[in-house]
Amino acid sequence: MIDVQNLIQGTRIHGSLYRDPAVFERELAAIWYKVWVYVGHESEIPNAGDFVRRAIGLQPVVMVRDASGKIGVFFNRCRHRGNMVCHLEHGNVPAFKCPYHGWTYSTAGDLLAPTFEEGYDSKLKRADFGLTPLPRVDSYRGLVFASVSPDGISLDEHLGGAKEFIDLFMDLSPTGRIDVQAGIQKVRYSGNWKFMPENSLEGDYHGPFIHRVAFELHSKRTGLDMSSLYENEIPDVIRSLPGGHMVEDYRGATMAPPNRPPSEARRRYAELMEARYGKEKAQQLLTTMAPLIYVFPNLLYLMTHIRTVRPVSPDETFVYYQPVLLEGAPDEINTERLRMHEFMFGAAGFISPDDIEIMERNQIALQAAGNDWLFIGRGVHRDKILPDGGSTGFTMDENHIRGFWKHYAGVMHAGA
């Protein structure tokens, strides 16, 4: 029996959390099959019958829009003999037909026809053999979440303070809506899934070490001088929110404007933004870096994209990068976002691959168990407790990582 609370002691966490199969098993039960997990965005399935295959932990699910326009999330498993009812990654179907014995379900999950029905006991009811829905499904601004557990706090409560930051991101669109239909870059790495949330909002500390060249190239291409963000540490940027979420809030850190005049498309975009949000808010949205967001346990909202983390085993993880297009923005702005995304992210990008290489080396190094503790203590003496129960620190502080682990410890303990 693992004693998770003993493995997480404030500023130090134990190496076994990244490699012990028993910890991984507990995570499946206590986290992945318990809490709200992000599944996909509504815009991925715009029409009736559209579906995408996803996974929650190790369990295959399908997110589908039914004939009435309602979005459902179902376990991807036939109620007859357990075959996958949906084997394509995405597409459109009038109904799900299991390939094994032809049982067919509507996109709302109802069993339409078991085959050779005359051979089944007449007392059996079709209504008892519909696709199994995830017990809880809910959405916020188009982001669809589901939970394998019927019990727990509402999505609203789960997201809590993270909603404010999700809003800021969505509001980069002149209609307030995003479009997540630009495809998915899929990457795998040999390392624990928790490295991804830990690393993704910590670029201020590791950036100068592993991303220096890419940052320089980025500045050269865009005319944006990012160095101001790294020269001085800024307070109140890093935040841990109750619920294990993490944020880098850059609202207090206005960037120097690009050293070149804005393009025609950018001027039009600014006008559209002002028309919707008013001059002041539009200015704020356009001159500060959007927040970086992590929503426990698997959703990241970073610069150009939505990133999801999918655990495979203690030392293997899948990562999905889905670029976010801004509905209503000029086409050139969205194409620019795609090119920016390819510059930074995916298997062949200039930034995130260095992070992934670090995670793989991390996994190897953590086999060395001579002193099996990792230290996450930067800035602990200056953590500022916030009224919401979260806390904040300076840009390079490990404040949010401590917040993640504190929440993780609670959830893992409760799930024991």
Next chain:
Amino acid sequence: MPDEFEAFLTYEARLMDEGRYREWLDLWTEDAQYWVPCNEDDIDPARAISIIYDDRDRLVQRVERLLSGSVLAQQPRPRMRRVISNIEVSELAGGEVTVESNFILGSMRAGTKHLWIGRTIHHLRRVEGSFMMARKKVLLIDNDAEIPLLQFLI
């Protein structure tokens, strides 16, 4: 006649395999486009994400970064060899040629061997008795799957 195309592709492959990235860069025209689509082979790059979609500037940056010594997945540089075959050539107007070929690329790094497999469509331009690459599109068979890092030239 096909020999000159095979010779060119073989030379390009050697430069990529051996990390001779600057020489590889010299094979490109000014209006270069280096494209590795993602999810499907035929996508609209204005609306859909690619694995790589480089213009000349981005290509120069890619090489600059690979040679900077700072790319962690290039420490050490992956050892790799690729085999190119199934070459099909179609002449276009104005001395331009489309050459399609299949490749199998074995890479070895940090104790892990990986096979990259795909089809390449080169758009070559005749320049002073040789060729330059104007466009290159690489169709990976696993461009819709979870792939490891691609921190080299393909």
